[in-house]
Amino acid sequence: MTKQVLVVEGQVVTDDSLHTLFSRHPQEIDDIETISATSLAEATTILETASVDCILSRQNLPKETGVDLLETVRQENPDVPFFLFVEGDLGTIAGDAIAADVTDYFPLAEIYSKSTIARIGDEITAHRGDESVVELLDSAPHAILVYDQARTAITAVNTTACEYWGYTKTEFQQHSLESLTAETQPPSETPVNTLLEEAHNESSQGVDWRCKTKDGTQFWTELNIQPIQFKGKRHLVLHARDTTAEKERQERLESFRKAVEHAGHSIYITDTDAEITYVNESFEDVTGYTRSEAVGKTPRLLKSGEHGYAYYQQLWRTILDGDTWQNEIINQRKDGTRYVVNQTIAPITDEHGTISRFVAVNVEVTERKRKENQLKQLYQAATEWIEADTRVEACSHVSDNLTQLLDFDLHGVYLYDEGSNALESVTVSDRSKDAISTHPTFGPGDGIAWAVYESGVPQQYDDVRTAEAVYNPETVIRSEIILPLGDHGIILIGSKTPGAFDDDDELLAKVVSSILTAVLDRIGREQQLEEQNSRLEEFASVVSHDLRNPLNVANGHLELAQETGDLDHLDEIALSHQRMEEIIEDLLWLAQEGREIQNTRPIALESVAENAWSYVETADASLEIACEQTIEADPDRLQQLFENLFRNAIEHGGDDVTVTVGLLDDGTGFYVEDTGNGIPPDERTDVFDSGYTTLAESTGYGLSIVETIVDGHGWCIDLTASEEGGARFEIEIE
Structure with a gap:
């Protein structure tokens, strides 16, 4: 394969021309084709379109120097061999040439030296070999970076590395490893810089390396570092395999594992033979079985006996068909107690879609049930x-x-x-x-x-x-x-x-x-309705009985008055009507006795008693009052109480009876007593019943009204005998 050499010299061909170099010693290196350039600009133009295997340049060019050309070439072609031929003292340019990464430099006088030709031939062969190595590296499925430890620089990369990071091969050589590395690395891993420092004599095993692309996107690689010797220099070969997808999958699996392990619900996994392969912590807490006791067994160890064959047959038919089973089930713990769970069993398939295991999630609902x-x-x-x-x-x-x-x-x-x-x-x-x-x-x-x-x-x-x-x-x-x-x-x-x-x-x-x-x-x-009905029945009884007597008397006198024309009968009729009016008034008040006493206020007991006496037909009866005290009461109802007690005393004690109102000795209330004949002990419990009376002219409701008023105030009433043998009513208000 022809090897192209770019020759740069600013003069016509002479005996010391670089163009004649290889023709003098064809046996040292064959199949050479030279390309000529007379200036830095012309050489740069050629390099933009041609791929050369070596550059030979004189130090003295028409407008520039060979070192200037070298510096320009190295910006785009860092690996091409570059040989510089110097007229005069080599020391004048040695430092600049080496700094510009010259491959080698010779005195122009040694241009045809056999050793010089051999040195150039070796570099051309090595460079052509490097290109083969690059083609080989580009075919690798993972990123490869060559790192020069001495220069702390990236000297070569393959195409996959360019795809990983988004840089061109030329751009790579302008970046450090630090710029390729993400700011945050796994805390458990050794930093890449440390690995580079330690990788002198032995390779490093795969470590996680988080990288960042040209646009800042982060990705994961598995990094291996291999130290090598190349062209007499120590290099490190960095082999990076993109593991981003694997990392994300591992993170998802780890998140899932943690979620399952710490889930609040009991979870277990079985194979297709129903053998338990995994249980989480909640399973142990809920069932009482440890992981070692459950793994290798079947879910039958939780069977309570509450469900028949048909239940489990339907369960297995569902999940083996690839569907999810969900139902409540009663299980039994290790200690024999039973519990209820809402169970969901789902099949898990492999990459071929074949069911490989089942996962059961059990939400305990015992307390809810x-x-x-x-x-x-x-x-x-x-x-x-x-x-x-x-x-x-x-x-x-x-x-x-x-x-x-x-x-x-x-x-x-x-x-x-x-x-x-x-x-x-x-x-x-x-x-x-x-x-x-x-x-x-x-x-x-x-x-x-x-x-x-x-x-x-x-x-x-x-x-x-x-x-x-x-x-x-x-x-x-x-x-x-x-x-x-x-x-x-x-x-x-x-x-x-x-x-x-x-x-x-x-x-x-x-x-x-x-x-x-x-x-x-x-x-x-x-109860209230019963009481109302009772009062209604009582009212109806009185209407049909008590009112009938005065009504019959009135009708009888009316007939006599019509027959005889004697108007004296009208007086009897008027008395009968008065009697019926009294009965009706008492009944109407009793019909409303369920109402509570509410309008209470402080009132003078003596004044209420005196006022009540004035409303009663007292004939020759007399009233003695010794009750100067203020009490909390409904004045209207209290006056009605006194009126009924006074009327009762006069009706049963005679027209000349003496009625006394006084205070109880212990100060808890007051009393009303008379000088009449009194009430026999065996009748004292009956006198407060509605309609009870021993007198034909009495309605029998006066004392019933008294008891209702007493109860309405929250007081108590007791019937005894007075010192003179008459009736004594004691009302206790405290």
Whole structure:
């Protein structure tokens, strides 16, 4: 193959011409073709289009020097052999020539020396050999970089390296290894610079090298460094294989491995024979089996016996067809306890699409299923509550269900008692009886219980002892849920363990309290309706019975007046009408007795009694008052109370009876007594019944009205005998 040599000299051919160099010694190197140039510019033009194997140049050129040409050539052709021939002292140009990377330089006088020709021939042969090596390197599938340790420079690269980094071969020689390296490297790997420093006599094994391209894109390579000797110089060959795709795949696999290993759900992998090949930490936590105990076994070690052959047959048919299986399954732990999981089993295929293994993800739903079952059972149990006839019966049903269905062992239901103005225990669980010897009654301002009742806002405490308004700071109860029951009372649910209740427990407790409140409302409405019906029946009875007598009397006198013309009968008719009016007024008031006494204010007891006396037909009766005291009462209703007691005393004690109003000795209330015949002990419990009377002219509702007014104020009334033997009514207001 012809070797082209560029000869640069600025004169015509003479006996010492470089053009005649090879013709003098053809046996040293054959098949040489020379190209001539007479200046640096002409030589540069030739090099842009021609590929030469060597350059011979005189130092003295017409306008430039051979060193100038050398420096220019090296910018684009760093590897081509360049020989410089110097006229005169070599020392004058030696430093510049070497600095410009001259291959060698000779005195012009030795131009035809056999050794000079041999030296040039060796370099031409070596360069032609280098080109073959470059072609060989370019065919390599991975990047190859040749690094000159002495110059700390990249001297050669292959085409694949150019593809990796995006630089041309010429641009590579202008870059350092540091500029090819990404700023961030794996912390576990030795820096590339350190590897280069250490790679004197032995190769380095593959290390991860993160690189960056010309446009700044980062990629991964596996780097191997091999030290070599080339042309008498030490070089390093860097072999870099692009591992970016592998790295990304490894990172994805590592991320997946970490995600699976630390997943909150139980995961295991089996081969196609159902043999377990992998389990994660959650599998060990959930099942109780260690990894070594599970791997090599089949999922049958979790079998609970709850599912039949058809269940598993359908499972295997689904996943072997390449589909994903999803269903709930009841498994059994190593300790024998059962648990429920939502299981998803998916097939994993290889690169050929063949199923190679299965992955099972098990989301435990045991607690959720337990809550669902609780709600279902609670719904069924609520039907018993709804059918309860009394408040106590409803609360007892709730107490039973709180223990049996919701696992709340310590609880109690407290209902408001109007008489004591307090929350009193109606029912408590058996364990509450054991834990707390005496169950308190909560009055106004007593602890959290009363605050919840009064505000209607439920409260939950992880440690009730830390609550500011705790009723008993030394209580054995630590966790507590307190729920209002409307105007009826509260439910207390407790535990001896701090933080025992979660949001689901609170929700279930609220469901219970909501249903019980509705039931108590219903029972209250039914009782109120029964009372109203009773009053209506009573009203109808009185209308049909008590009004019939004066009505018959009126009709009889009316007939006599019509027959005889005697107008005196009209007086009797008027009395009968007056009698019926009194009965009607009493009945109308009693029909509204369910209304509460609300318009109370401080009033003088003495003035109300005097005013009431003035509205009663007293005949020759007399009133003695010794009750100078102010009380909180509804003045209209209190006056009505006195009127009925005064009227009762006159009706039963005679026209000249003496009625006394005074204060009880203990200061808790007042009394009204008379000097009449009194009421026998065996009749004293009956006199307050509506319609009860021993006198034909009496409606029998006066004392019933008195008792209603007393109850409406929250007072108490007691019937005894006075010192003179008459009736004595004692009203206790405190």
